[in-house]
Every structure is written in C-alpha cells, then in structure tokens.
Amino acid sequence: MRYGYFLFWVVLFTALMSGCAPHRPLPPEPQPVVPPSDSTPHDPNYTVYYVKKGDTLYSIAEDFGVSWEQISRVNAGRAEDLEVGQLLFIPLLDAPEKSQTPSAGAYHVVIDPGHGGRDPGAVSPIGLHEKEVNLAVSLEAARLLRKDGFKVTMTRRTDIFVELEKRAAISNEKQADLFVSIHADSYTNPSVRGYTLYIRRGASLDSRRAGRVMDAALAGNGISGRGVREANYRVLVKTDSPSILIELGYLSNRREARMLADPAIQRQMAKSIAGGIQSYFQQQF
Numbered sequence: 001m002r003y004g005y006f007l008f009w010v011v012l013f014t015a016l017m018s019g020c021a022p023h024r025p026l027p028p029e030p031q032p033v034v035p036p037s038d039s040t041p042h043d044p045n046y047t048v049y050y051v052k053k054g055d056t057l058y059s060i061a062e063d064f065g066v067s068w069e070q071i072s073r074v075n076a077g078r079a080e081d082l083e084v085g086q087l088l089f090i091p092l093l094d095a096p097e098k099s100q101t102p103s104a105g106a107y108h109v110v111i112d113p114g115h116g117g118r119d120p121g122a123v124s125p126i127g128l129h130e131k132e133v134n135l136a137v138s139l140e141a142a143r144l145l146r147k148d149g150f151k152v153t154m155t156r157r158t159d160i161f162v163e164l165e166k167r168a169a170i171s172n173e174k175q176a177d178l179f180v181s182i183h184a185d186s187y188t189n190p191s192v193r194g195y196t197l198y199i200r201r202g203a204s205l206d207s208r209r210a211g212r213v214m215d216a217a218l219a220g221n222g223i224s225g226r227g228v229r230e231a232n233y234r235v236l237v238k239t240d241s242p243s244i245l246i247e248l249g250y251l252s253n254r255r256e257a258r259m260l261a262d263p264a265i266q267r268q269m270a271k272s273i274a275g276g277i278q279s280y281f282q283q284q285f
C-alpha cells in the first residue's frame with residue numbers, strides 16, 4: 001500500500017509539472033513599433049497585426065479587406081517573407097489610398113464640341129443649331145469628368161469657330177489620353193435616326209475599344225444606336241491619341257431634334273458620355 005501511495009504522488013507530481021511545462025508556443029515577442037515609412041507620426045490610418053501560423057500576405061489582406069500590395073507598401077517590403085509573431089502595419093479601410101495603379105487624375109481627356117461660331121453645323125427643322133447641342137453636352141460631360149478627377153481640355157468653351165486642324169493640334173499638344181469629338185447628325189431623309197460612334201479607318205485597338213464602350217454607354221437614353229462605324233474625319237485622323245467621334249442623334253429627325261434640344265436630355269447624354277469615358281479608362285486601371 002505504501003508503494004501505491006508513493007506511485008500516486010509520483011504520477012500526480014508529474015502531471016502537475018507537465019501542466020506547467022512550456023510546451024505551448026510562447027506569445028510573440030514584443031516588437032519595436034516603428035511607424036510605416038510613408039506615414040506621419042500621428043497617422044491614425046494603420047493598425048498593427050502579429051503574424052500567426054499559416055498566415056500569408058494574401059490571407060491577411062483578405063481578412064482586413066485591403067489589397068496585399070497596400071500591406072506590402074506600408075511595410076516597406078518587410079511583408080514579403082512573413083515570420084510567425086512578426087508585426088505588420090495594416091492600412092485601415094478608410095485610409096487615403098495611395099494607389100499604385102493610375103487613377104482618373106492621371107488621365108487627360110480632350111473634349112471637342114463640334115462646329116461653333118460662323119459654322120453652325122447641322123440645323124434642325126425646329127431651328128436648333130448643332131453647335132449649341134454639341135457645346136451644351138460637351139460642357140456638362142467635361143464638368144462631370146473633372147468632378148471625377150480627370151484632367152479635361154476643351155477645344156472650345158464658347159460659341160467660337162475653331163479649325164479642325166487646330167482641334168487636333170490642341171489634343172496632341174496636351175498629349176491627351178483620349179480625344180472625344182461631340183456632334184449631332186443630319187440627313188436628307190428625316191426618318192433616319194439614332195446615335196453613331198465613329199472611329200477612323202484602320203483605327204487602333206484602343207480607339208475601337210473606346211468606340212464600343214461609348215456605344216454601350218449611350219444606350220438607354222431614348223435614342224437608338226447605329227453602332228461603331230469607320231470614317232476618316234479630320235479630327236480622328238490628325239489626333240495622336242485614341243479618338244472617337246460621337247454623333248448624338250439626327251437633328252433632321254423631328255423627334256430626335258426635340259430630344260436633343262431638351263437640357264435634361266443633354267445632361268443625360270453628357271452623363272452617359274462621362275460614364276463611357278470612365279469605363280474606357282477603368283479597363284486600363
């Protein structure tokens with residue numbers, strides 16, 4: 001019996017000691033906290049995270065809803081080879097994004113309101129001049145694009161005459177990323193209607209894509225689409241950048257002339273054009 005008691009105590013002692021033994025991994029050693037290289041000392045835009053076993057840069061990024069590039073950037077490359085217990089700075093969701101990909105602000109769009117001054121363009125049976133429609137829609141599209149951060153140059157902002165060569169030269173001088181000329185159509189047959197997208201013959205892939213994107217963007221405004229067509233308009237041939245020419249609809253068609261004279265519809269079409277331009281660049285982001 002005494003031997004039994006001895007064994008009991010030995011077993012109990014061993015069990016207690018093993019419970020205290022440091023089998024479990026130690027908590028991560030405290031790491032010196034240094035602010036991320038591109039943050040200011042009072043920057044509240046980051047949180048800290050200690051790397052756990054099985055973590056990858058991608059899984060951490062996913063957990064925090066940020067991109068792995070952002071984490072990598074704020075940790076100045078120290079996030080490439082993760083070690084358990086390593087401290088990482090995680091940018092918070094509402095942190096101002098310093099995107100590596102170009103944003104709208106990086107793009108320069110030239111908007112070209114067709115005709116102007118002594119050149120009225122098409123004149124509708126209701127007396128509306130094409131140059132007025134072109135300018136109204138262009139000004140509103142430019143305003144919306146600027147609001148979204150694009151750099152925008154207009155070849156004319158008022159009712160003035162500007163040579164076609166000059167319009168292309170303005171765009172080339174500015175090294176535009178996209179040239180968008182805005183017009184309205186006219187034809188001898190008043191039943192012809194619809195908006196049309198033009199690109200030059202043998203246009204670049206980017207011009208073709210811009211045409212397709214804009215063709216889709218203009219749908220749903222009550223004017224039907226006639227698709228993307230090729231024509232060697234001077235402004236399309238002389239511009240270095242991808243370029244498209246939009247014919248908003250037919251002023252020779254009474255219904256479309258009435259629509260294009262309506263400021264609400266002009267704003268709607270401008271919104272579609274700005275949206276189309278955004279979509280075109282978003283595919284490059």
Ligand SMILES: [Zn+2]
Pocket residue numbers: 114115121122130183184
């Ligand atoms: Zn025109």
